[in-house]
Amino acid sequence: MSSAPSRTSRIAVAGFSLESNAFAPTTERSEFESLFLVEGEALGKLIDDGSILGFGTRLRELRPVEMVPTLVAVGGAGGPCDADFYEEALARTCQLLREASPLDGLLVFAHGAATSTKVDDLDGHYLAALRETVGPGVPIVAELDLHANVSRRMVDSADILVGFRTNPHVDVRERSEECAELLHEMLGGMKPAVAFRKLPMVLPSVVQLTGAGKPLGDLVLHAESQMGGSIANVSILSGFAFSDVADCGLGVVVTARGDAEAAERLADELTERAWNDRGRYRLSLTSxxxxxxxxxxxxxxxxxxxxxxxxxxxxxxxxxxxxxxxxxxxxxxxxxxxxxxxxxxxxxxxxxxxxxxxxxxxxxxxxxxxxxxxxxxxxxxxxxxxxxxxxxxxxxxxxxxxxxxxxxxxxxxxxxxxxxxxxxxxxxxxxxxxxxxxxxxxxxxxxxxxxxxxxxxxxxxxxxxxxxxxxxxxxPNLSRVDWKKLPRPCFPLDPETTWEATSR
Ligand SMILES: [Zn+2]
Structure with missing residues (x-):
C-alpha cells in the first residue's frame, strides 16, 4: 500500500442503476424521480455525509480528496428504461464530468442488468460513454449489483468492476468502500489486470441466495478466500434472466494487482467450479x-x-x-x-x-x-x-x-x-x-x-x-417465459447445455 499522498485528488462520482425486466412496462423518468435522481451540490452533500454509498467517507480516510458529484439516477427494478430519459441523464452526466475536468478518478454506481428501449447493454454503453468523456488515463472503478449481466464492453470500459457479494444485498456500502480503496491503490500506481469469463448458466433469482450452504454462497466464499496478495478483487455476477439479452448468464471478473496470469488462472478455476456445481442450483417451489x-x-x-x-x-x-x-x-x-x-x-x-x-x-x-x-x-x-x-x-x-x-x-x-x-x-x-x-x-x-x-x-x-x-x-420457473434474446442453450433451461473449460 502506498503512503498517504499530500496532493488533493479530484474524484468524480456518477451512477445509473436499473434492473431491467424485458417483460415489464417501460421505466419512465418518474420512477427514477420517485426513488433517486440527484445531481450536483445536492448529491455532493449526500456523498460527503455518507448518506449514500461509502465512496466519499472511505476515500477521505485514505487520502486528501475533493469529491466531484455529477449525477446519480436509481430506478430500482422495472421494464427497459425510456431511451430518451437515459440519453438525457447520460448527456448531463458527461457534461458535468467535462466541466469538472481535470479529474484524477471516477467512481461509478451501476447495476449491470439495465437495458433501455434502444440499448440492450445499457451499462456497457454508459461506462463506455463515461470512459470516452474522462479519457483513457483516468481510473474508473464501478460497483455493480450481484445480478449484473456483465458484458465485455463493461469490463473493457472500466478499470475495475466490484460486484456485491451478498444476496439479499446487505454489503452495498462495504462494496462501495472497497471501490474507494481500489481507486486509492490505483492512484498510488497499482495497475489492474482483469480476467473475465461467462458461463451458459442463466439462473432463476431464487437459487442465487448467498447464505451458508447455498451453492452461490459457497462459490462467493471461495472467491473471497482467494482475495489478497496479487488478487485485488473477485466478483461473481450471477445475472438477471429477465433482462432477456445476449449478455445474460453468470459472469466471473477477477482483478489482479498487475499479475495477468494470476487473474486468468483464478478466473478459469472459478468458472470450472461454478459449472461443475451446477446441479446444486435446484428450484424447490411449492404449488x-x-x-x-x-x-x-x-x-x-x-x-x-x-x-x-x-x-x-x-x-x-x-x-x-x-x-x-x-x-x-x-x-x-x-x-x-x-x-x-x-x-x-x-x-x-x-x-x-x-x-x-x-x-x-x-x-x-x-x-x-x-x-x-x-x-x-x-x-x-x-x-x-x-x-x-x-x-x-x-x-x-x-x-x-x-x-x-x-x-x-x-x-x-x-x-x-x-x-x-x-x-x-x-x-x-x-x-x-x-x-x-x-x-x-x-x-x-x-x-x-x-x-x-x-x-x-x-x-x-x-x-x-x-x-x-x-x-x-x-x-423462477423459467420455462414459463417466452424468451426472445436469451443465449441458448443455457443451463438450467436447456439441461443438455455443454461448456468447455478451455474456452478462454
Ligand atoms: Zn440484485
Whole structure:
C-alpha cells in the first residue's frame, strides 16, 4: 500500500442503476424521480455525509480528496428504461464530468442488468460513454449489483468492476468502500489486470441466495478466500434472466494487482467450479394448493411466509397479482397479512370511502396483463396511512422509506397492505406501517423474491418459508417465459447445455 499522498485528488462520482425486466412496462423518468435522481451540490452533500454509498467517507480516510458529484439516477427494478430519459441523464452526466475536468478518478454506481428501449447493454454503453468523456488515463472503478449481466464492453470500459457479494444485498456500502480503496491503490500506481469469463448458466433469482450452504454462497466464499496478495478483487455476477439479452448468464471478473496470469488462472478455476456445481442450483417451489394446505399446521404467533416470488417488485413485478390472495380467501384462512399490493387507484377509493367503509373491489379490473389476474371480493377499509417509516431490519435497515398514500383492507381473513408506491416488502416495518403486527399472524404472504429473508430472519425460520409457484412477471420457473434474446442453450433451461473449460 502506498503512503498517504499530500496532493488533493479530484474524484468524480456518477451512477445509473436499473434492473431491467424485458417483460415489464417501460421505466419512465418518474420512477427514477420517485426513488433517486440527484445531481450536483445536492448529491455532493449526500456523498460527503455518507448518506449514500461509502465512496466519499472511505476515500477521505485514505487520502486528501475533493469529491466531484455529477449525477446519480436509481430506478430500482422495472421494464427497459425510456431511451430518451437515459440519453438525457447520460448527456448531463458527461457534461458535468467535462466541466469538472481535470479529474484524477471516477467512481461509478451501476447495476449491470439495465437495458433501455434502444440499448440492450445499457451499462456497457454508459461506462463506455463515461470512459470516452474522462479519457483513457483516468481510473474508473464501478460497483455493480450481484445480478449484473456483465458484458465485455463493461469490463473493457472500466478499470475495475466490484460486484456485491451478498444476496439479499446487505454489503452495498462495504462494496462501495472497497471501490474507494481500489481507486486509492490505483492512484498510488497499482495497475489492474482483469480476467473475465461467462458461463451458459442463466439462473432463476431464487437459487442465487448467498447464505451458508447455498451453492452461490459457497462459490462467493471461495472467491473471497482467494482475495489478497496479487488478487485485488473477485466478483461473481450471477445475472438477471429477465433482462432477456445476449449478455445474460453468470459472469466471473477477477482483478489482479498487475499479475495477468494470476487473474486468468483464478478466473478459469472459478468458472470450472461454478459449472461443475451446477446441479446444486435446484428450484424447490411449492404449488399454490400445497402452500395453502401447509398453512393448516400454522398457528397465530408462529407465522409462516408464503413468498410470492413471481410477483417481486424488486425484479420488475407489478406487485398486483391476485393468485395468493384469491387462494387464501377461498380457503378461508384467517390471520394472514399480504403485502405489498400495489394499486394507487384502490388506495384513492379507500381514502374517499373512509375508514370502516366496505367496498366491492374488482382487483385489476383495468389491468391488461393476464399474469396479474382478476378477482372480485368485498373489502373493509380498516385503516388509512401515509408518511414515512424506517425499517429496523434487513436490506433497507435505517433507510427512510415512503410508500405514498396507503390503505389496509380486510378481505375475508386477509389483511391486505395496499400501497401507492410499488416496492418490494423486505422487513416487518412494512407491515407495521399499516398497523399490522407480523409476529402475531398465522401467515405472511410477501411479494418478494428473497430480499425479505434478511428482514424476517429473526421472526421466521427458513423451514417455515415457502416459495410459491404462482404466475407472475418474475417467475423462477423459467420455462414459463417466452424468451426472445436469451443465449441458448443455457443451463438450467436447456439441461443438455455443454461448456468447455478451455474456452478462454
Ligand atoms: Zn440484485
Amino acid at each position: 399454490v394448493d400445497d402452500a395453502i394446505a401447509a398453512l393448516a399446521a400454522a398457528r397465530p404467533g408462529e407465522p409462516w411466509i408464503l413468498a410470492d416470488v413471481a410477483d417481486n417488485p424488486g425484479g420488475g413485478g407489478r406487485g398486483n397479482t391476485i393468485w395468493l390472495l384469491q387462494a387464501l380467501v377461498e380457503a378461508g384462512i384467517e390471520d394472514v397479512a399480504l403485502g405489498l399490493f400495489h394499486d394507487p387507484e384502490l388506495v384513492s377509493r379507500a381514502k374517499a370511502a373512509g375508514e370502516g367503509a366496505t367496498l366491492d373491489v374488482d382487483f385489476n379490473a383495468s389491468v391488461e396483463d393476464p399474469l396479474s389476474g382478476r378477482f372480485s371480493a368485498e373489502a373493509r377499509v380498516t385503516s388509512l396511512c401515509s408518511g414515512g417509516f424506517t425499517p429496523r431490519h434487513g436490506m433497507l435497515r435505517g433507510v427512510p422509506l415512503d410508500l405514498g398514500d396507503c390503505a389496509r383492507l380486510e378481505v375475508a381473513g386477509v389483511s391486505l397492505a395496499v400501497s401507492s408506491v410499488r416496492q418490494q416488502l423486505s422487513a416487518p416495518a412494512f407491515f407495521e406501517h399499516f398497523g399490522i403486527d407480523p409476529a402475531r399472524m398465522r401467515a405472511l404472504a410477501i411479494k418478494s423474491r428473497g430480499h425479505f429473508r434478511a428482514g424476517f430472519a429473526h421472526l421466521v425460520p427458513d423451514e417455515r418459508i415457502l416459495e410459491v409457484d404462482a404466475p407472475g412477471l418474475t417467475t
